[in-house]
Amino acid sequence: MATTRDARGNLCLGGVRLQTLADDPAIGTPTYVYDLSAIALEARELRESFEGAPHLVAFAVKANSAGPVVRVLAREGCGADVVSGSELALALACGISPDHVVYSGVAKTDDELDRAIFAGPRGIGAVQVESVEEIPRVDARAASAGRVARVAVRVNPGVDLAELGTHAYIATGHDEAKFGVALDDMSLALSALRAARHTELVGLGMHVGSQLTSITPYVDASRTLFRLTAEVRAEQGKRLAFVDTGGGFGIDYGEGACVRPGDFVRAVRALQRAAGLDDLALHVDPGRSLVAANGVLLARVVQSKVSRFQKGAAPLQWLLIDAGMNDLLRPALYRARHRVVPLGPDAGPPSNWRVVGPVCESSDDFGIHMLPDSPPAAIAILDAGAYGYTMASSYNGRALPAEVFIEGGRVVDRRARGSVESWILERTSGDSRATKRS
C-alpha cells in the first residue's frame, strides 16, 4: 500500500490527491493511477540487493504494460520478461535493449519466434523454451533467418503445490503444470539442443509461481535449479551466461508484511555462490512486486442497496460501484482480496459494506469492507498496479478504464477511458477488406 492521507484526511498517491483526479471531468472513474517515482524506487532497491554482482531484473510486462511504466523501468536499467510477440515489441519500443529481453511462453507461434530471433543485431537475450519439442522449432526459425538464437531452458523444478502457498491458478512450478521442461526430460532437452545447430544455450531458468509470501519454496526450487545448472556446465561443457530464478515475489495485500524482493535475491545469491555459479549473471523476473502497491483503481459509488430479510437475518448492505470485474479481474478469478478505502476523510461510524461492481456476474464482488456508514462518494481499490489494467476487458460493453501516471508529485501522463461511441465503432465496423470480399 503506497497511499497516504494528507492533513485533511484525503487519500493521496505519489503526493497527488486522488479525489481531485476522480472529480476532474477529463479523468473521472474508473481510473487506474500509478506512481512512477515509487515504481522506480522499488526497482532501484531490488537492483541494489545484487550488490554489484552481474544480474538482470527483467520486468514481467504482463503485470503492467503501460508505456510510462515500462519506460521508467527501462530507465532504471531493467530488462523485460515477455510472453507474446506484442509484449516483445512493446518492450523494445519502450527502450529496452533486445539483449535484456527474455521470452517465456509454452506456445510461441512461428511469427512470435521470428520477432524474437530478428530483434536487434543478435536476437533477444534468450528465447526461454518450455518444452523439448520447442527446440527444433526455434532451430528451424533461426536457420531460415540465418541467425543463431540464444536459448534458455525453463526448467520445472517440480515443487509441491501445497508448499507454494499461493492460489492454484498462479502456481506454475509443480509437476502437473503446463509450464517448463520437467527435470526428468532435461537430458532429452540437452540432446535436442546439441542437434540444434542454430541455437546456443545461454542459461537455465524457472518460475515457480506468483504471490509467494515465503522464501522457502523459492529457495528450495533455486537449489534444484543451481544443482542442475552446475551439472549441465560440468557434464556438457556448456558455457552458460546466466541462471534465472524467475519472479513471483509476493506483496502485502493487507494480510501483513511479507518478504521484501531483495531478501529473495540475497537468499538465492548465497546459494548461487555455494553452488559455484557466482560467475553467472543472476536473472530475476518480477512483475507484481515492482508495481502492484504503486497503483490504485479509483471508482465512484453509483448507489447503495439494502437487502432486508424477513426471517430475522441481518440486512445486507451493498455498495454498488462503477468499477467491475472487467476493470479488475483478480477478485473474481482468484478470490483475491484488495483493500477498499474512501477517497475522502473518514466520516462517521463504520459499517460493513459488500462492495460490488456493475457486471452481470455474481463473482463481480470485491468483498465486505468496513467503510463509513454514510457511504463515501468515491473509493480506491488498493494494490491494483499489477495484473489490473492488463487483465481488463470490455465485457458487458464496458469501456476500458482510464490511466493516470504520477511522477515527482504531479500528473505527467494519462490515457483516456474508452467511450460508448468507441465501443460501438469497434464492435460494428468490420475490417473493410473482409467486408468487401464477403
Ligand code: LLP
Ligand atoms: N515470469 C514468468 C514466466 C511468469 O509466468 C510470471 C507470472 C512472472 C515472471 C511474474 O510473476 P510475478 O513477479 O508478477 O509474480 N494474474 C495473476 C498473476 C499471474 C502470474 C503469471 N506469471 C494475479 O493477478 O495474481
